[in-house]
Amino acid sequence: MSQRKSLALVALIVIPGLFFGLVFSFILLLNPARPAAADCGPAAVALDGNTQVEGYSAEQLKNAAAVMGAGKALNLSAKGQTISVMVALGESGLRVLDYGDGPGPDSRGLFQQRDNGAWGSYADRMDPTISATNFIKGLQAVPGWELLEPTIAGNKVQRNADPYHYQKYWPEAVKIVQALSGGDFSLEGSDCALPGNSGAGDDYPWKDSPTWLQVGAGSAAASPLGMFYRECVDFALWRVNQQMGSTSAPFKFLNGNFRPDGQGLGSALTWKAGWDAKGWPTGQTPRVGAVVWYAPGVGGSDPTFGHVAVVKEVKDNGTYVEEGYNGNPPPDDHSYYTRAVSSSVPSTFLYLPNQEEKK
Structure with missing residues (x-):
């Protein structure tokens, strides 16, 4: 076999001594x-009156900052904080909603938490910091959540019908968390995000x-x-x-x-x-x-x-x-x-x- 081909795909005990090639002609x-990224720990909120993120109001950014702050208080990683913001985006658009929906008419707050005793009182569910804290504790209780896709990790806590409901909100959550932390970390291409x-x-x-x-x-x-x-x-x-x-x-x-x-x-x-x-x-x-x-x-x-x-x-x-x-x-x-x-x-x-x- 030609020495110009690369050795690939050999398993020691199955194909000893074989030399075979691989050339990817389809590569783009x-x-x-x-x-x-150097720091995969909690992201610190650096929100001030001048912080702006296109498409989001001051109220939404304040709520996102509350979520991040709750995460930092629980030593949640930057990835975990971003998952939390992603879920709040997917549930309420980062707004403290005083109404539910068809599947959950008793859902309330940033995370649309149900009135089933698991998420505290009505006041707790309507409080951005308390509701975020309760969501994050739920996330941290999921075995191996760091290894899951962000949307799957969020679904393990929220238990909504579509486990991929939150996937489309991930890029926006990354953008918001980066903006509110002063851009001092990057999730893209790092073990924080994957x-x-x-x-x-x-x-x-x-x-x-x-x-x-x-x-x-x-x-x-x-x-x-x-x-x-x-x-x-x-x-x-x-x-x-x-x-x-x-x-x-x-x-x-x-x-x-x-x-x-x-x-x-x-x-x-x-x-x-x-x-x-x-x-x-x-x-x-x-x-x-x-x-x-x-x-x-x-x-x-x-x-x-x-x-x-x-x-x-x-x-x-x-x-x-x-x-x-x-x-x-x-x-x-x-x-x-x-x-x-x-x-x-x-x-x-x-x-x-x-x-x-x-x-």
């Missing part, structure tokens, strides 16, 4: 990784380790995850572990223990089958942190083994940014890459249990 463009560490850039811990081409197909080329170092599958499995809270040895998900039937997760070729065997969801919608699966030959991937990557960012124009390893021909193989891809190109997206496809 290469995007450099952005550094993670599940796990997806999107944080090239934080793969074995980026300087030798590939199997350099040392042969022996155990010296095996990462702690049981894949060959600097292969697409090893990077993707690293991201899976991160997002499920396993960031150091002993790692929770390995090539040899991922599938409940005892088979190895294997090369990229078998990842879809591995997901199915584990009972994890798949779908056609890109979600940040989901594994991108290319069947053999799809999108220019290797005709025998395909390719896997990870969704780094979802765009509004029908594309997403994927990140991965070993997706370029030599001399850029076995290294980190990002690029924008049409959402219709991959065979499917492999979701983690804390992700789901909109129905």
Whole structure:
């Protein structure tokens, strides 16, 4: 096989010693990784009489500031504060409403909280700070909320019918929180905004380790995850572990223990089958942190083994940014890459249990 093709998609115990290629001819463009934000802690409100955000009144901004202030008092991260503002936008447009709706005629306040005893008195629900505090305590009680998509995290607290109801309010919430905090942090492209560490850039811990081409197909080329170092599958499995809270040895998900039937997760070729065997969801919608699966030959991937990557960012124009390893021909193989891809190109997206496809 030509040395101009890149090594990709090798799993140590399944395909030892094989060398195969991957050239993505469909790529729209290469995007450099952005550094993670320096501060993912609470954002401090810097609201004064001159603060303006296009499309929002002084009353709405004052209510958003109250939400952020409640979050800071509870040591809620900037991401959590933004989720809280997003939910208030989706429920009331950042207004203290003294009326409900058809599904909830007794709903009141910024968060449209019900009169069921869970959200305090009528006065509590109508008070921006108290109602925000109660919402945030509910958010913090959701196991792993930081790993969820913002709209899913909000839905776990509010329990509204459509879990994706809040999704369209996220960009506006980011804009408002940035404006009210003086713009001293950025959610875009940082681990503050994304599940796990997806999107944080090239934080793969074995980026300087030798590939199997350099040392042969022996155990010296095996990462702690049981894949060959600097292969697409090893990077993707690293991201899976991160997002499920396993960031150091002993790692929770390995090539040899991922599938409940005892088979190895294997090369990229078998990842879809591995997901199915584990009972994890798949779908056609890109979600940040989901594994991108290319069947053999799809999108220019290797005709025998395909390719896997990870969704780094979802765009509004029908594309997403994927990140991965070993997706370029030599001399850029076995290294980190990002690029924008049409959402219709991959065979499917492999979701983690804390992700789901909109129905």
